[in-house]
Every structure is written in structure tokens, then in C-alpha cells.
Amino acid sequence: MHWTSALAIYVLFWFLAVFLVLPFGVRTTHELGEQHIRGTAESAPHVFLIGRFFVRTTIVATVMFAAFYLNYVNGWITADMLDWTGVSRGI
Template identity: 65%
Template sequence: MRWQSALAIYFLFWAFCVFLVLPFGVRTAHEAGGELVPGQADSAPHEFRPGRIALRTTIVATVLFGLYYLNYVNGWVSVEMLDWLHPAT
């Protein structure tokens, strides 16, 4: 695999993991004991920390990409294993 392909696939893992990680660790103003700003939704997060989200996303994406790359090198799961409509006899 070329490094450009690996970088593009890592970026896709990272973009997917943003949505995977985003809901975890979020506290509303009511849960944090803060005041609501007029017009603010009750479910809005109390504090938005993009650095923490980026760090968590990078960790999860790196682990998932590592598993993907190990599967690519070792061939643990192949396309033939996932073809249930036309099983090999």
C-alpha cells in the first residue's frame, strides 16, 4: 500500500471517528450546574472542548487504522470470506 493511500484511509477513519467520539463526555448546563443562556437549548453542551475531542478521535482512529492495516498485511478477513451469496464449495 502506498503511503498516500494509507494517509487517505487514515483520514477517512479519523472523520468517521469524530462522529463516533463526539457524544461521549458531553454534559449539559443543568448537569454541570451552570446557567442557561437565553435562547439556549436545554440539551446544548455546557463546554465545547475541540482539543479533547480531537485527541480522543486521533487515539480511536489510530487504533482502528492499526487493526485495518494489520488485516491488510496478514489477510485475516478477505473478500472471499464475506461473500455469503456465492459461497465457495
């Protein structure tokens, strides 16, 4: 695999990880017992720590990419194994 392909796939995994990590660790103003600020959504986080969010996202994306790359190198799961219709085998 060329390094640019690996980088592009990692970026895709990173953006997928954004949506996986986003709901975890979020506490609303109501959950913390604070006064609701008028004009904000009730589901909005009380404090959003962007640095912690980026670190968590990067860790999750790196683990997912490592699993993908190990599968790519070792061939544990191939496209033929996922072809349940039999099209590639000519069935």
C-alpha cells in the first residue's frame, strides 16, 4: 500500500472516529446541576474540551487503522470471504 493511500484511509477512519467519540463524556448543564443559559440547547455540553476530544478521536482512529492495516498485510478477511452472493466465484 502506498503511503498516500494509507494516509487517506487513516483520515477516513479519523472522521469516522469523530462521530463514534463525540457522545462520550458529555455532561449537560442540567446533569451538573448548573443554571441553564438562555438561548442554548438543553442538550449542549456544559464544557467542551476540544483537546481531550481530539486525543480520544486520534486514539480510536489509530486503533481502527491498525486493525485495518494488519488485516491488509495478513489477509485475515478478504473480499472473497465477504461475497455472500457468489458473484466473484461465478456461482
